[in-house]
Amino acid sequence: MDIFLFQFFNLDIMRQALPLILDGAKMTLLLCLAVIPLGLVGGLMVATGSISTSRTSRILTKGYVDFFRAVPPLVLLLVIYSGLPFAGIRLSPFMAVCLAFFLNASSFYGEIFRAGVESVGKGQWEAARSTGLTWMQTYQTVVLPQASRNVLPDLVSNTVEVIKLTSIASVVSFTELLYAADMARSVTYNTSPIVLAAILYLAVLWPVVRLVSRLEHRLGH
Amino acid sequence: MTGLDRFRDAFLKPELIERYLPDILSGIAVTLQIAVAVVVTGLALGLALAVVRSYGYRLVNAPVIVFVDVFRALPPLVVILIVYFGLPNLGVNIPSFAVLWLVLSLVLAAFAEEIFWSGLISVRKGQWDAARSTGLSHWQALTSVVLPQAIRICVPPLTNRTIAVTKNTALGTVIGVGEIMNQGTSAMSLSGNATPLMMAAIAYVAIFVPVVALGSWIERRFAWKKA
Numbered sequence: 001m002d003i004f005l006f007q008f009f010n011l012d013i014m015r016q017a018l019p020l021i022l023d024g025a026k027m028t029l030l031l032c033l034a035v036i037p038l039g040l041v042g043g044l045m046v047a048t049g050s051i052s053t054s055r056t057s058r059i060l061t062k063g064y065v066d067f068f069r070a071v072p073p074l075v076l077l078l079v080i081y082s083g084l085p086f087a088g089i090r091l092s093p094f095m096a097v098c099l100a101f102f103l104n105a106s107s108f109y110g111e112i113f114r115a116g117v118e119s120v121g122k123g124q125w126e127a128a129r130s131t132g133l134t135w136m137q138t139y140q141t142v143v144l145p146q147a148s149r150n151v152l153p154d155l156v157s158n159t160v161e162v163i164k165l166t167s168i169a170s171v172v173s174f175t176e177l178l179y180a181a182d183m184a185r186s187v188t189y190n191t192s193p194i195v196l197a198a199i200l201y202l203a204v205l206w207p208v209v210r211l212v213s214r215l216e217h218r219l220g221h
Numbered sequence: 222m223t224g225l226d227r228f229r230d231a232f233l234k235p236e237l238i239e240r241y242l243p244d245i246l247s248g249i250a251v252t253l254q255i256a257v258a259v260v261v262t263g264l265a266l267g268l269a270l271a272v273v274r275s276y277g278y279r280l281v282n283a284p285v286i287v288f289v290d291v292f293r294a295l296p297p298l299v300v301i302l303i304v305y306f307g308l309p310n311l312g313v314n315i316p317s318f319a320v321l322w323l324v325l326s327l328v329l330a331a332f333a334e335e336i337f338w339s340g341l342i343s344v345r346k347g348q349w350d351a352a353r354s355t356g357l358s359h360w361q362a363l364t365s366v367v368l369p370q371a372i373r374i375c376v377p378p379l380t381n382r383t384i385a386v387t388k389n390t391a392l393g394t395v396i397g398v399g400e401i402m403n404q405g406t407s408a409m410s411l412s413g414n415a416t417p418l419m420m421a422a423i424a425y426v427a428i429f430v431p432v433v434a435l436g437s438w439i440e441r442r443f444a445w446k447k448a
Contacts, residue, residue, distance in 0.1 A: 008303070072388040072390075074394070075391050083419065167298045178296070178302070191303055195303060201299060206291070208294075209290055
């Protein structure tokens with residue numbers, strides 16, 4: 001038991017690693033502030049493309065969504081970060097992560113928004129258009145607000161996945177929370193810094209995970 | 222040399238494809254084995270936990286709920302690193318593929334428990350009461366009346382979640398599991414060429430595009446039909 005506490009909950013080591021880990025947490029926060037809006041905006045574009053009246057646009061968005069939902073995010077990130085330089089395109093870790101997350105998150109958010117838009121009844125469209133609103137005005141002010149509310153649990157739950165996924169940025173040496181913790185681990189030969197990082201993830205995400213369960217049960221999903 | 226040739230030599234060089242094909246194929250075998258093992262143990266453990274929870278003993282349920290929440294909230298890579306670097310320090314040495322299998326199974330079990338549990342509580346209480354009043358035990362009511370009704374609702378979300386967790390097998394590359402990505406990146410650094418990386422990426426696409434398509438088909442097939 002003592003060995004266990006020493007290896008996983010070593011308060012001395014945690015205290016020493018704390019400043020480094022907090023710096024990492026700041027970078028994770030920054031990363032989230034970049035990739036979540038990117039994914040949401042991309043998702044809206046994807047959803048709009050997938051309900052378009054143009055057949056080409058529908059086929060293209062479906063191909064995009066099916067492809068990027070299938071590729072594991074780490075594979076996508078490594079292809080962008082280590083593969084693109086061979087084509088003369090060298091991205092910083094931050095830009096590589098942003099691009100990979102944009103491609104990945106926009107296809108997941110896109111599917112969620114599409115389901116939301118499809119859940120809004122045809123009558124809403126017809127009523128709004130008959131009052132003289134254009135297609136775009138109807139879409140933005142009548143359909144999207146209802147659509148987003150209908151799929152709120154899925155949007156929140158996907159956002160949790162995106163936040164958790166930022167941990168793979170450590171693989172391309174972006175100094176976020178997990179990277180900082182792993183650096184502290186390799187210096188101290190002790191697992192406590194990563195446990196500390198886990199505690200930070202839990203502190204933020206546990207309440208959200210609870211909230212998602214609540215929302216899902218309430219809406220009878 | 223034209224631009225297209227240069228592009229081919231950087232990303233899909235025929236000699237390198239031939240040289241590294243066996244490595245990538247062995248990576249595919251490892252990925253598939255771990256994925257299947259994770260699906261079997263993860264779903265079985267998730268179902269078992271949901272069944273245990275249905276008995277409603279508070280002392281047993283509290284740890285189950287904590288386990289489920291923690292593994293849904295933590296990034297899998299964090300857990301993988303804790304187990305991979307932590308266990309040897311305790312004197313427990315398990316190979317890296319076993320670490321990947323164990324952690325992903327626990328993650329899938331947590332999500333699966335939550336889904337099975339939602340399915341169980343979505344079956345109306347009258348079904349339980351009716352089944353128990355005919356003299357069935359809790360176990361009999363559960364397995365022959367409630368679960369068969371619950372499973373159907375669980376299929377679409379379970380499929381999606383199972384696919385999401387099996388895609389995480391790529392994380393094994395971080396701890397040196399010889400799966401597709403690991404074979405691809407080590408061959409890339411050996412050859413100084415992106416061809417093996419592209420082969421690995423293509424292998425993932427070839428495996429997961431059909432799986433995701435199958436997932437969407439199952440989702441439509443089992444969709445909750447609104448009356």
